[in-house]
Amino acid sequence: xxxxxxxxxxxGLGLIAGSMAHAMKRHKLxxxxxGFARSAETRRAAAEIGFVDSxxxxxxxxxxxxxxxVLAVPVGAMGAVAEExxxxxxPGATVTDVGSVKQAVxxxxxxxxxxxxxxxxxxxxxxxxxxxxxxxxxxLFENRWWLITPLDGADEAATARLRxxxxxxxxxxxxMEPGHHDLVLAVVSHTPHLIAYTxxxxxxxxxxxxxxxxxxxxxxxxRDFTRIAASDPxxxxxxxxxxxxxxxxxxxxxxxxxxxLQRAIRMGDGDHLYEYFTRTRAIRRGIIEAxxxxxxxxFGRARKD
Amino acid sequence: xxxxxxxxxxxGLGLIAGSMAHAMKRHKLxxxxxGFARSAETRRAAAEIGFVDSxxxxxxxxxxxxxxxVLAVPVGAMGAVAEExxxxxxPGATVTDVGSVKQAVxxxxxxxxxxxxxxxxxxxxxxxxxxxxxxxxxxLFENRWWLITPLDGADEAATARLRxxxxxxxxxxxxMEPGHHDLVLAVVSHTPHLIAYTxxxxxxxxxxxxxxxxxxxxxxxxRDFTRIAASDPxxxxxxxxxxxxxxxxxxxxxxxxxxxLQRAIRMGDGDHLYEYFTRTRAIRRGIIEAxxxxxxxxFGRARKD
Numbered sequence: 001x002x003x004x005x006x007x008x009x010x011x012g013l014g015l016i017a018g019s020m021a022h023a024m025k026r027h028k029l030x031x032x033x034x035g036f037a038r039s040a041e042t043r044r045a046a047a048e049i050g051f052v053d054s055x056x057x058x059x060x061x062x063x064x065x066x067x068x069x070v071l072a073v074p075v076g077a078m079g080a081v082a083e084e085x086x087x088x089x090x091p092g093a094t095v096t097d098v099g100s101v102k103q104a105v106x107x108x109x110x111x112x113x114x115x116x117x118x119x120x121x122x123x124x125x126x127x128x129x130x131x132x133x134x135x136x137x138x139x140l141f142e143n144r145w146w147l148i149t150p151l152d153g154a155d156e157a158a159t160a161r162l163r164x165x166x167x168x169x170x171x172x173x174x175x176m177e178p179g180h181h182d183l184v185l186a187v188v189s190h191t192p193h194l195i196a197y198t199x200x201x202x203x204x205x206x207x208x209x210x211x212x213x214x215x216x217x218x219x220x221x222x223r224d225f226t227r228i229a230a231s232d233p234x235x236x237x238x239x240x241x242x243x244x245x246x247x248x249x250x251x252x253x254x255x256x257x258x259x260x261l262q263r264a265i266r267m268g269d270g271d272h273l274y275e276y277f278t279r280t281r282a283i284r285r286g287i288i289e290a291x292x293x294x295x296x297x298x299f300g301r302a303r304k305d
Numbered sequence: 306x307x308x309x310x311x312x313x314x315x316x317g318l319g320l321i322a323g324s325m326a327h328a329m330k331r332h333k334l335x336x337x338x339x340g341f342a343r344s345a346e347t348r349r350a351a352a353e354i355g356f357v358d359s360x361x362x363x364x365x366x367x368x369x370x371x372x373x374x375v376l377a378v379p380v381g382a383m384g385a386v387a388e389e390x391x392x393x394x395x396p397g398a399t400v401t402d403v404g405s406v407k408q409a410v411x412x413x414x415x416x417x418x419x420x421x422x423x424x425x426x427x428x429x430x431x432x433x434x435x436x437x438x439x440x441x442x443x444x445l446f447e448n449r450w451w452l453i454t455p456l457d458g459a460d461e462a463a464t465a466r467l468r469x470x471x472x473x474x475x476x477x478x479x480x481m482e483p484g485h486h487d488l489v490l491a492v493v494s495h496t497p498h499l500i501a502y503t504x505x506x507x508x509x510x511x512x513x514x515x516x517x518x519x520x521x522x523x524x525x526x527x528r529d530f531t532r533i534a535a536s537d538p539x540x541x542x543x544x545x546x547x548x549x550x551x552x553x554x555x556x557x558x559x560x561x562x563x564x565x566l567q568r569a570i571r572m573g574d575g576d577h578l579y580e581y582f583t584r585t586r587a588i589r590r591g592i593i594e595a596x597x598x599x600x601x602x603x604f605g606r607a608r609k610d
Contacts, residue, residue, distance in 0.1 A: 076575075125524055129589070145522055174521075180513075184522060187514050192504055192526040194570075198563045199497055200585040202555065205562075209489050215591045216479075217450055217489060219430050221497040224529035230589035233582035240570045240578055250507065251567050255560065257510075258503045262556050265499075265545045270381075273545055277538035280505040284434070284535035286520045 004165045005068040005094075006031040011059050011081055012072035013037040013046040014232075015127060016098045018136025020070065021051035023169035026138045036062035037133070038073075045133040060088045068165070071097035071109070076238035079108030086112045094118045094158050100185060100235070102149045102178040104242035110151070118158035122148040123181065124171060125189075129230040142170030149178040186246035190239055191254060194247065196228035197236075309470045310373040310399075311336040316364050316386055317377035318342040318351040319537075320432060321403045323441025325375065326356035328474035331443045335470075341367035342438070343378075350438040365393045373470070376402035376414065381543035384413030391417045399423045399463050405490060405540070407454045407483040409547035415456070423463035427453040428486065429476060430494075434535040447475035454483040491551035495544055496559060499552065501533035502541075 008030040010017040017035070024030040035052035036059045037043050047055045056062040063069045063085045071078055078097055089095065095117055099105045102121050113119050126144035128135065146166040150159050163173045176184070203214045203222065218226060240247055264272040313335040315322040322340070329335040340357035341364045342348050352360045361367035368374050368390045376383055383402055394400065400422055404410045407426050418424050431449040433440065451471040455464050468478045481489070508519045508527065523531060545552055569577040 125522055144524060147522075184514050184518050187508050187511060188519055188522045188527040190526075191507075192530055194566060195500055195504060195563070196526070197582055197585050198559060198566055199500060200588050201562050201581060202496075202558045203492050204584065204588055205558065206492060208485075209492050211588070211591065213489050214493055215588070217430055217452075217493045219449060221495075221501070221533050222493040224533060225497055226585075226589040228526050228529060229582070229585040231582075233579050233586070236582050237575050237578040241573055241575055244570055244573075247570060248567065251563070251570075253507045253510065254503060255563065257506050258500070258556070258560065261499060261503055262553065265549055265552060265556075268546055268549075270542050270546055273542040274538050276506060277502055277534075277536075277541050279509065280502050280531075280534040281538065283505050283509055283516070283520070284531040286516065 002028075003031055004029045004161060004168060005066075007034060007066045008032070008068045008070065009034045009036070009063045009066035010052065010070050010072055011036050011062060011085070013042050013052070013133050014072065015131050015135040015140075016124060017070065017072035018046070018049075018051055018133055019126075019138065019140035020072070020098075020136075020169065022136055022138035023141060024165075025051065027168050029165055029168045030068075034062045034066060042133050049133060051136065059085050063088050063090075063093075065090055067093050068162070069093060069095045071095065071099070071105075074232075074234045074238045075099040075101050075105055075242050076234075078105050079112070082109040082112040086114060089114065089117050091116045092118075094120060094162055096120050096122045096148075096162060098122060098124055100189065100239050101243040102181045106149075106151065106178055118155045120148060120150055120154060120159055120162050121178065122146060122162070122166070123185075124166070126171070127231070129227050131232040131235070139170065141166070144171050146171035146173050147176050147181055148173060149176050149181050182243050183246045183249075186243055186250045190243055190247050191250040193228055193231065193236060194240065194251065195254070196225040199225045200229040307333075308336055309334045309466060309473060310371075312339060312371045313337070313373045313375065314339045314341070314368045314371035315357065315375050315377055316341050316367060316390070318347050318357070318438050319377065320436050320440040320445075321429060322375065322377035323351070323354075323356055323438055324431075324443065324445035325377070325403075325441075325474065327441055327443035328446060329470075330356065332473050334473045335373075339367045339371060347438050354438060356441065364390050368393050368395075368398075370395055372398050373467070374398060374400045376400065376404070376410075379537075379539045379543045380404040380406050380410055380547050381539075383410050384417070387414040387417040391419060394419065394422050396421045397423075399425060399467055401425050401427045401453075401467060403427060403429055405494065405544050406548040407486045411454075411456065411483055423460045425453055425455055425459060425464055425467050426483065427451060427467070427471070428490075429471070431476070432536070434532050436537040436540070444475065446471070449476050451476035451478050452481050452486055453478060454481050454486050487548050488551045488554075491548055491555045495548055495552050496555040498533055498536065498541060499545065499556065500559070501530040504530045505534040 033052045034054045036056045043055045124146045126140050166173050318340050337358045339359045341361045348360045429451045431445050471478050
């Protein structure tokens, strides 16, 4: 594939930035990849693994001369990073971020960036339950969505160029309005994560059921919750603090629905339960048909797990 | 492996019974496998696939001469099946069931069975989101737990023999008191399923977020919920109706915990969220160490999903 950017600066060197670096190298999408992370240990790891061409001691140093800067830090840290790098950005550079919340990032980052720099917020819908510099891999974005939420009057050429990079690492790109993005993600990601965290927390508090029993017998549904609930705590704290309204809205709907089902259980209303459980099957079928998942039993997981 | 039973009768021919039949054939654990299902279509399918040696038009016919009878029907149907087969059971036969709830099955089945028949309730912690005669496969039980909940005074030789069968199909066997089983399962399976059903239902009700968006972007956490929520509606209706007390208990704890997190989000209490999310990671690590899961990113799923 043809090179898309001459010099890419990655601010933050965790799962997403690391995977971007691996993928850009594999597909020769960037001439040089510069990196910075707040933690010296992470910087050392990134240099050792070698997914960046240069590691810098400050974000300001890392962005110098870059035609693309990627903010890959927790959502709550984006504003401070933007403020720090702003005076050092090359004229005409593109700045994007990979945060899971978009409106809050736009509010925090936008005001710091100088005229002539193209800020195009984005969010790759890809990840695993692992984090840190050792967790990245080149195929993370393949066949995953990468949403971009351009601001009014965004430069079309800069947007198209960024899109070429995301498509180059294997993603499918969609554009979305920032507020709508935050609501959609509250439904498909943020609220499910909070629920998974909660259920895992409940299992941990029980006295009559030992933790070893919960762990031993987790294959029956609980395991998928623990995977979700193992994700990076800082990232998720920031997601909930910054996508507060949409998350509280969906959570409110969730508890209402749950109480209706809870009442049906208490009252022994089997018809209600049966109808509800039948309806939810259709959504699952839709996901398989949309190609977002496999129809293989248990996701085609190795049987040994 | 050596044959454990001469003639096994499977009542119900869905995912669990079909998988047992496939596995018993592969490991030569049964001399003859007889089968019955209520639906003529299922009986035809089982005969066509060939995982049973004989298909019968009634449960009473199927159990004749069997030294092992496996009740593999929804929990709510167990009592009626037991009543129907009771007069036709061979003296000294073992009867087991594979229901996800144990005390309710014991209460429904036990009273019907004649003296001299060994009733040893059991529950394999294995399954997929698929159901019906075409969904079974021989390796479903490999390295999965199969819990048995023997009644007071259960025959030791009969229990040991049943255990040999379950180990023969690849399972690890544990014994548990029925009431404790129902509580443990409420934590690791029943409540997580209800929560997943609820979250999928919420996604379906929203107007501002289209169903196609939910489906397209489901990879970010929601997908695991839809897998869980795609399971057999009849089976799950019966689970909640018959494990009512334990499920309501765990659900109550869950909503309490959720409200505390919801309040932390509303109040912007990041420290509380961070600490909570950090604690839940430890449980996940425990599950990986216990060998119930893989440490590979995203469960080692094929990247194309």
